Amino acid sequence: MLDRYNRKINYLRISVTDRCNLRCRYCMPEEGVEFIPHTEILRFEEIREVVEVAAGMGVDKVRLTGGEPLVRKGIVDLVEMIASIPGIKDLSMTTNGILLDAFATPLAKAGLIRVNISLDTMEPERYGWITRGGDIRKVFAGIEAAKKAGLDPIKVNCVIKDDRNEPDAVAVRDYCIENGLQVRFIKEMDLHEGTFGVVDGGSGGDCRNCNRLRLTSNGMIKPCLFSDMEFNVRTLGIQQAIEMALSKKPEKGTVNLQNCFNNIGG
Numbered sequence: 079m080l081d082r083y084n085r086k087i088n089y090l091r092i093s094v095t096d097r098c099n100l101r102c103r104y105c106m107p108e109e110g111v112e113f114i115p116h117t118e119i120l121r122f123e124e125i126r127e128v129v130e131v132a133a134g135m136g137v138d139k140v141r142l143t144g145g146e147p148l149v150r151k152g153i154v155d156l157v158e159m160i161a162s163i164p165g166i167k168d169l170s171m172t173t174n175g176i177l178l179d180a181f182a183t184p185l186a187k188a189g190l191i192r193v194n195i196s197l198d199t200m201e202p203e204r205y206g207w208i209t210r211g212g213d214i215r216k217v218f219a220g221i222e223a224a225k226k227a228g229l230d231p232i233k234v235n236c237v238i239k240d241d242r243n244e245p246d247a248v249a250v251r252d253y254c255i256e257n258g259l260q261v262r263f264i265k266e267m268d269l270h271e272g273t274f275g276v277v278d279g280g281s282g283g284d285c286r287n288c289n290r291l292r293l294t295s296n297g298m299i300k301p302c303l304f305s306d307m308e309f310n311v312r313t314l315g316i317q318q319a320i321e322m323a324l325s326k327k328p329e330k331g332t333v334n335l336q337n338c339f340n341n342i343g344g
């Protein structure tokens with residue numbers, strides 16, 4: 079499908095949960111997070127239907143994210159459901175890797191092709207500080223398990239404060255080179271004001287080449303991460319919500335005033 083700026087839209091990123099087993103400082107507050115009530119979270123059947131309709135309209139690439147996708151109960155079943163939808167050629171996941179040791183093989187068997195794992199530092203203590211309690215050894219075990227399971231490529235998402243020459247970024251890049259992993263640096267966006275937007279001269283989207291729509295865990299199709307616009311698949315119907323998102327997808331992102339990453343899926 080093409081949007082009104084002639085961009086080909088073939089990629090759907092799905093946030094399967096707003097819950098997470100970590101509390102990264104740049105992403106979620108330590109406590110007092112208001113989670114979406116379970117009744118509002120899309121059931122697997124509903125997610126499957128959205129992907130089926132989207133695939134019929136030209137989506138061939140799906141990424142599962144969150145929150146932490148691996149804390150959603152039955153996630154392997156969901157992967158299997160999506161992988162078997164005709165037209166879906168590429169199925170990937172973004173995860174913090176904490177639970178990947180146990181999940182990598184079942185996920186690969188269910189049809190997951192590749193994985194992005196978040197890792198911002200190589201220092202155990204700093205990792206624990208950034209994530210408010212995460213154990214970096216579990217991430218390394220998850221990466222090893224992903225390799226063994228044949229997930230390929232394995233990419234590492236590394237959030238940087240300023241630039242890729244800062245010590246944490248250099249260490250993560252060296253580790254990736256040594257271990258045959260691809261590294262992607264992501265400039266930290268400031269969510270503390272409760273808003274975030276495209277940052278001048280750097281972070282944010284590559285709007286001209288944007289090929290994606292998003293589905294939030296509570297069923298909103300979002301045409302752009304950097305915008306408040308959203309279309310409810312339950313009230314509008316799936317096809318209509320996707321068509322509206324497509325016709326309203328902005329040429330460039332501006333600012334998002336209400337949502338947070340753990341629902342939209344960064």
Ligand code: SAM
Pocket residue numbers: 098104105143144145146147172173174175194195196235236237264265266267268269339340343344
């Ligand atoms: N929990 C999974 C994970 O951490 O990989 C998936 C969801 S997480 C929201 C997706 C990506 O968004 C992660 O790579 C994370 O580092 C990134 N992210 C979260 N908050 C961010 C922020 N304030 N600025 C830039 N990237 C952010």
Ligand code: SF4
Pocket residue numbers: 098099100101102105106144145146174196339340
């Ligand atoms: Fe959880 Fe991922 Fe956000 Fe960290 S970045 S708090 S792991 S959703």
